[in-house]
Amino acid sequence: MSPRRSVAEARRTRERILDRGIAIASVEGLEGLTIGRLATDLGMSKAGVLGHFGSKEALQLAALEEASAIFNRVVWEPAAQLAPGLTRLRAVCERWITYLEREKGAFPGGCLFTTASMEFDARGGPVHDAVARLFLVWRRRLAHEVWLAAAAEELPRETDPQQVAFELMGLYMVLNQSVQLIGDASAPDRTRRAVARLLGGGG
């Protein structure tokens, strides 16, 4: 019953804060992720929440990092073991759709990264840099996967991996928007159709 807790307990609390923080941020944005809101939701004091991170900016960066780990766990890792090339790329794209779907999606308010990218795209600072880096890394990974598929001659020789990665990013942004803003139930299938055309699966 002492206010001092063990290291393990403190770590569990930190995880609880981040889980809740990611849920809030996916709905309200990383700026809308306030310490007071977190404290109320978790039945803690503001100082108790803040003590785990030191500042709101550090909290935002930690939430981004944790969300990135979830994204990797849901979208990338289950496909990582598949054969490199078109098989794996298609599996990633399918998991990416699930990640964004209304009920099955990882975050209640839609893709946290896309929201954050719009929030911070006209500002400087560490959070902007972290968000930009996450998008760059993901785009590079996608382009690399496309390159592997082209190298295996599963895609036409003239395929431009960066171009395909660029277009894939667009498809998933409009998918996220259609699902969240408009509740468009046809968006996942539209995305599948566009991906199939882009990756030579039909059309």
Add this chain to the structure above:
Amino acid sequence: MSPRRSVAEARRTRERILDRGIAIASVEGLEGLTIGRLATDLGMSKAGVLGHFGSKEALQLAALEEASAIFNRVVWEPAAQLAPGLTRLRAVCERWITYLEREKGAFPGGCLFTTASMEFDARGGPVHDAVARLFLVWRRRLAHEVWLAAAAEELPRETDPQQVAFELMGLYMVLNQSVQLIGDASAPDRTRRAVARLLGGGG
């Protein structure tokens, strides 16, 4: 020197507020568009600013409406006089790119509508509804233009106008993000290439 101004002066002040408000909202979002910030920027009192709209929500709705008028003036109207079909659609797409470019773009912080759509996509209320409506209307207009082009046999018979409109939205969202978040100078040309492929102009 009386605090009461003429109707014409009041209208000019309202326009000044909205111009500045759109610039702020494109950078900070519609929630970051605060009455105090507007008042400071314009050398007015908060009450003076608020008096023109009545509430922050009404200010947000007015800013959206004004931004929508600008979008139409920049992207749609100059192309509206062209021949319906592929000619006009391509002109719209090219103007849409210019609207989003870093230096030539209409708003300093990038597309205000995309930012607002992410901000409000997990909330209810009049602002959410207004943003959703703007996107629906624009997508319908794009689909209609595609339909006209297909009806004139400038696009293949099996073209799905709604699918093409969906994919166009995605391309312009990733263009906006690439320009604002990452400063990707190749994004406009990548968009042109993807649009050309989508509208049968090459590739």
Add this chain to the structure above:
DNA sequence: CCTACCGATCGGTAGG
């Protein structure tokens, strides 16, 4: 991890 507190800013109102 808490209580108690800080100055700053938020949206909005009263009254002129």
Add this chain to the structure above:
DNA sequence: CCTACCGATCGGTAGG
């Protein structure tokens, strides 16, 4: 269109 003010909330600190 102003001054003067309201309660609420913001991020953060002191001290334990």
